[in-house]
Amino acid sequence: MDRRESLKTLIIGGAGTTMLLSCRIDDKPDTVGISENIESDFDYGRTPEEERWDENLMSEQFYTENELATMAILADIIIPGQGDYPPASKTGITDFIEFISKDIPEHQTPMRGGLRWLRTESHKRFDKDFTEISSEEQLKIVEDIAYPMDVKPQFSQAAIFFSRLRNLVTTGYFTSKPGIEFLGYMGNKPNVWDGVPQDVLDEHGLAYDEKMLKVAIKPEERNEIEDWNDYIV
Amino acid sequence: MSFQIIEQSTKYDVCIVGSGAGGGMAAKILADKGFKIALVEAGPNFDPANPEQRTQLRWPYESPRRGASTVRAFGDFDMAYGGWQIDGEPYTKAPGTEFDWFRSQMVGGRTNHWGRISLRFGPLDFKRKDFDGKGDNWPIGYEDVRPYYDKVDKLIGVFGTKENIPNEPDGFFLPPPKPRLHELYLKKGTSKVGIPMIPSRLSILTKRVNKKRQACFYCNQCSRSCSVYGDFSSSSVLVNPAIETGNVDLFTNAMVREVITDENGKASGVYYINKEDGKDYRIKAKVVILAASACSSARILLNSKSTTHPNGLANSSEVVGKYLHDSTGASRMAFMPELMDRKRYNEDGVGGMHMYTPWWLNDDKNLGFSRGYHIEYWGGMGMPSYGFGFNTEFLHTLAPQVLGDRKAGGYGVGLMQDVKRFYGSTLGMAGRGESIPRAENRCEIDSQKVDKYGIPVLKFNYKWSEEEVKQAAHMQDSFEAIIKSIGAIPLGDKPGKETNYGLENPGRIIHEVGTTRMGADATTSVLNEYNQAHDVSNLFVVDGGAFVSQADKNPTWTILALAWRASDYLAEEMKKGNI
Incomplete structure (x- = not known):
C-alpha cells in the first residue's frame, strides 16, 4: 500500500481515538499518541521479524x-x-x-x-x-x-x-x-452499540425482552465508574 | 570466549517467570504489597497503547495479505507474537498422538488476544469425581475460590447477568451489551429446542472500573488488544500497574532455562538466556513463581535437574507434565436465508459474542459421556478480511433464487451484488467441552532434541478417549438442532465418526492445563492447594498447570483467581517466616 494512504488511515485511527479521549473522566490522556511515531515502512504493527518477512516477499x-x-x-x-x-x-x-x-x-x-x-x-x-x-x-x-x-x-x-x-x-x-x-460495512470505528435498530427489529419481527432492556448497558452510563457498594451477587 | 553466566547483583524477593494472566496477577498483587520482583518474559515488551505495535482499528488493506493468517495464526492483526510453531523452538509428538501447542511470547502473553470469555468454575466443577467417579476432585471447592473470583471481577471487570444457574455462579457483573440480530434469532430458536442462551460473560468494560481504563468503544477487535485498555490484557491491566509501583524489574526477551536450587534443594533463582545478546544470565530470588503457561512451566521444572531433584524440580511424585488436558472443540457453520439483503448498520459490538449457551444437561446421566460443554456463537456484518467472498458459487447453490437465469459462480455486476446480498447471512457455533484428565496424556522432555538455545524440548503424548469423541458427537447433534431451529441451512456435511465428529486436535482450543496439578496428596500431585510445590516450599506455579480439571469453562478467570489467592498466601507465609 501507498505510504501516504496508510498515513491517512493512521490519522483517521488517531482522530477516532482522540474523540474517545474527550469522554475521559480524568484529564491526563495516558493512552494517546496513536498518530505519532510512524517511521517504519510497514506501519501496521509489525514486529521486526514480520517486517523483514514482508520486505523479503515484496522484493x-x-x-x-x-x-x-x-x-x-x-x-x-x-x-x-x-x-x-x-x-x-x-x-x-x-x-x-x-x-x-x-x-x-x-x-x-x-x-x-x-x-x-x-x-x-x-x-x-x-x-x-x-x-x-x-x-x-x-x-x-x-x-x-x-x-x-x-x-x-x-x-x-x-x-x-x-x-x-x-x-x-x-x-x-x-x-x-x-x-x-x-x-456497506459500517464498523471499524469508535462508536456506541445500543442494540439492533428498531426498524430492523420490526422488519425481522424480533424484540428485546423486558429483562434484557432492564439489565443492558445504557449508553449514557458507559463512562461512569462502576460502584459495587450496593451490588449483591 | 569462555562460557560465562552473568549474575544480576540484585537479589529479589520474588522471581516470576511469565507475564500472562497468572504471572501478571502475581506481579500486581505482590508488587502492591511491597515485594521486590523480577518479572521475566520470554518475548518482547508489549503495550496495546504503543502505536508501533497497534493493530486495532486498522483496515484489511493496510496489510499486504489483507489480514491472512500466514504470519500470525489468527490473522495479521491478531495480537499474539508466536503461534503454533516458533522458529528454532520446536516441540515433538509421540507417534500416533496429536497435540498442537500455541505459544505467545510477549508481555501479557496470550491474554493480549484471548476471547475474554470469563467464566467462574461452579461448585460441581471442583468436585466432578464426586459426581461421576472420573478423574479427581480439586483439593479446594468453589467457596475457597469465590472471594477471589469476586476480587478479580471488581479489579478487572466482566460483563454478564445474574442468572442463578447452579453450576454457573454469578459474579460482580458490569451491564451486558444488547444482543445482535443473529443472536436474537438464535435465542428465539434455541428456546424452542430446550437449549438455553444467556448474555455472555466477557472481561470487556461496558462501564469503567477505574480511571486508567476507558470503556469499550465497540470495535469488535479485542483479539487485537485494546489501545484504551477497554478489555482485559495482562499487559495493560496487571503488568503496567505492577511496574508503576516501582517494585518490579521487567526482563524481556529472557528465555528461562531452569530454576536454580541451593544445597538444601530450595529454589534460589533462575537461569535465562537473553535472546538479544545470546548470553546466559542468572537472577537470584528468595521465591520463584512459574507462570510460563502450563506446558512451559512443566518444561522448566523437568529441565531443572539436580542431585537433590534428579527427576526435575518439584517432581518426586513424577506427576509433572502428566494430566495435560485441553478443552474439546467442534464447530459448525450455517447459512440463514432470512439474513440476506440486510440493512446496513454498525454491528461490530464487543470483541466476541453477546450471548452464549452454558452447559444445560448436568442432571442428565444418560448421555453416554460424562462432562459438559458450552456453545459459543458468531455471525453478523463483520469487517471483511482475507477469505471473505470465497466460494460464493457454493452459497449460490443454497440460495438459487438470487441467480435468476444465471448459473452458480459466474462474474460481473451480478456477482458483486450477490456478495453484497449474502453479507451477514452466515453464522457459526462452536462447542467447548470438558475433557477428563488422564495421567497418560502428558508432555515430557524429548531425550533427542533441543531448541536453538540448547534447552531440551517437549514431547507431547495425547489422545482423546471415547468420552470426548461422544461429547463431540452430541455437540454436532446440538448444532444441527440449533441451526434447524432458526430456519438456517447447515454448511457442508455433518461431521461423522470418521472425523471424530469434527473434534479438534488436543491443544487446538488453547486451554491446555493440568501439568503441575494441585492436590492434598504429595505423591499424586505437584502443588498444594495454594499453588505451592509440595517438594519445594519457595516454589509456586500459578498458570493453568495447577488445574486438577478444567470444567467446560475457559481457564483464564480461574487462573487469575488462583494466582491472587496464591500470592496472598505467599505473602502471609513470608511474613510469618515460613518461606
Missing part, C-alpha cells in the same frame, strides 16, 4: 508482466465495478494477488498453470494472446470456465482455476477501501 517477483496483465483483465471481468465503484484492477488487485501468491505458495502452481492454460486456449481459438483478443473473445473463453457446477469435461481444470481466481479477486476487492464501501 521478489513471481508473476510475469503478461500474467499480471492477463489477471488484470480477468479481475475486471469478475469485478467490473458499478457506478462510482471502480473495477477490481483499480483497487490494487494485481499487487494483492502477486503478494498473496508468494505469501501462500499453494496458489502458485494452480495460478500459473491456469494462466498458461488460458494463453494456450486463446492461441488455439483466436491465434493471439489473451491480452490481445477482443473483449467478446475473452468472454467466450471465460463463459466456458466460469460455472463450476455446470462445466464441460474438457474445461474442468480451467474451471477450478477460475474459481480460485474468482476467490482471490473477490476477497481482494472486498478487502479494499472501495470494495468495503460497496459492501
Whole structure:
C-alpha cells in the first residue's frame, strides 16, 4: 500500500481515538499518541521479524508482466465495478494477488498453470494472446470456465482455476477501501452499540425482552465508574 | 570466549517467570504489597497503547495479505507474537498422538488476544469425581475460590447477568451489551429446542472500573488488544500497574532455562538466556513463581535437574507434565436465508459474542459421556478480511433464487451484488467441552532434541478417549438442532465418526492445563492447594498447570483467581517466616 494512504488511515485511527479521549473522566490522556511515531515502512504493527518477512516477499517477483496483465483483465471481468465503484484492477488487485501468491505458495502452481492454460486456449481459438483478443473473445473463453457446477469435461481444470481466481479477486476487492464501501460495512470505528435498530427489529419481527432492556448497558452510563457498594451477587 | 553466566547483583524477593494472566496477577498483587520482583518474559515488551505495535482499528488493506493468517495464526492483526510453531523452538509428538501447542511470547502473553470469555468454575466443577467417579476432585471447592473470583471481577471487570444457574455462579457483573440480530434469532430458536442462551460473560468494560481504563468503544477487535485498555490484557491491566509501583524489574526477551536450587534443594533463582545478546544470565530470588503457561512451566521444572531433584524440580511424585488436558472443540457453520439483503448498520459490538449457551444437561446421566460443554456463537456484518467472498458459487447453490437465469459462480455486476446480498447471512457455533484428565496424556522432555538455545524440548503424548469423541458427537447433534431451529441451512456435511465428529486436535482450543496439578496428596500431585510445590516450599506455579480439571469453562478467570489467592498466601507465609 501507498505510504501516504496508510498515513491517512493512521490519522483517521488517531482522530477516532482522540474523540474517545474527550469522554475521559480524568484529564491526563495516558493512552494517546496513536498518530505519532510512524517511521517504519510497514506501519501496521509489525514486529521486526514480520517486517523483514514482508520486505523479503515484496522484493521478489513471481508473476510475469503478461500474467499480471492477463489477471488484470480477468479481475475486471469478475469485478467490473458499478457506478462510482471502480473495477477490481483499480483497487490494487494485481499487487494483492502477486503478494498473496508468494505469501501462500499453494496458489502458485494452480495460478500459473491456469494462466498458461488460458494463453494456450486463446492461441488455439483466436491465434493471439489473451491480452490481445477482443473483449467478446475473452468472454467466450471465460463463459466456458466460469460455472463450476455446470462445466464441460474438457474445461474442468480451467474451471477450478477460475474459481480460485474468482476467490482471490473477490476477497481482494472486498478487502479494499472501495470494495468495503460497496459492501456497506459500517464498523471499524469508535462508536456506541445500543442494540439492533428498531426498524430492523420490526422488519425481522424480533424484540428485546423486558429483562434484557432492564439489565443492558445504557449508553449514557458507559463512562461512569462502576460502584459495587450496593451490588449483591 | 569462555562460557560465562552473568549474575544480576540484585537479589529479589520474588522471581516470576511469565507475564500472562497468572504471572501478571502475581506481579500486581505482590508488587502492591511491597515485594521486590523480577518479572521475566520470554518475548518482547508489549503495550496495546504503543502505536508501533497497534493493530486495532486498522483496515484489511493496510496489510499486504489483507489480514491472512500466514504470519500470525489468527490473522495479521491478531495480537499474539508466536503461534503454533516458533522458529528454532520446536516441540515433538509421540507417534500416533496429536497435540498442537500455541505459544505467545510477549508481555501479557496470550491474554493480549484471548476471547475474554470469563467464566467462574461452579461448585460441581471442583468436585466432578464426586459426581461421576472420573478423574479427581480439586483439593479446594468453589467457596475457597469465590472471594477471589469476586476480587478479580471488581479489579478487572466482566460483563454478564445474574442468572442463578447452579453450576454457573454469578459474579460482580458490569451491564451486558444488547444482543445482535443473529443472536436474537438464535435465542428465539434455541428456546424452542430446550437449549438455553444467556448474555455472555466477557472481561470487556461496558462501564469503567477505574480511571486508567476507558470503556469499550465497540470495535469488535479485542483479539487485537485494546489501545484504551477497554478489555482485559495482562499487559495493560496487571503488568503496567505492577511496574508503576516501582517494585518490579521487567526482563524481556529472557528465555528461562531452569530454576536454580541451593544445597538444601530450595529454589534460589533462575537461569535465562537473553535472546538479544545470546548470553546466559542468572537472577537470584528468595521465591520463584512459574507462570510460563502450563506446558512451559512443566518444561522448566523437568529441565531443572539436580542431585537433590534428579527427576526435575518439584517432581518426586513424577506427576509433572502428566494430566495435560485441553478443552474439546467442534464447530459448525450455517447459512440463514432470512439474513440476506440486510440493512446496513454498525454491528461490530464487543470483541466476541453477546450471548452464549452454558452447559444445560448436568442432571442428565444418560448421555453416554460424562462432562459438559458450552456453545459459543458468531455471525453478523463483520469487517471483511482475507477469505471473505470465497466460494460464493457454493452459497449460490443454497440460495438459487438470487441467480435468476444465471448459473452458480459466474462474474460481473451480478456477482458483486450477490456478495453484497449474502453479507451477514452466515453464522457459526462452536462447542467447548470438558475433557477428563488422564495421567497418560502428558508432555515430557524429548531425550533427542533441543531448541536453538540448547534447552531440551517437549514431547507431547495425547489422545482423546471415547468420552470426548461422544461429547463431540452430541455437540454436532446440538448444532444441527440449533441451526434447524432458526430456519438456517447447515454448511457442508455433518461431521461423522470418521472425523471424530469434527473434534479438534488436543491443544487446538488453547486451554491446555493440568501439568503441575494441585492436590492434598504429595505423591499424586505437584502443588498444594495454594499453588505451592509440595517438594519445594519457595516454589509456586500459578498458570493453568495447577488445574486438577478444567470444567467446560475457559481457564483464564480461574487462573487469575488462583494466582491472587496464591500470592496472598505467599505473602502471609513470608511474613510469618515460613518461606
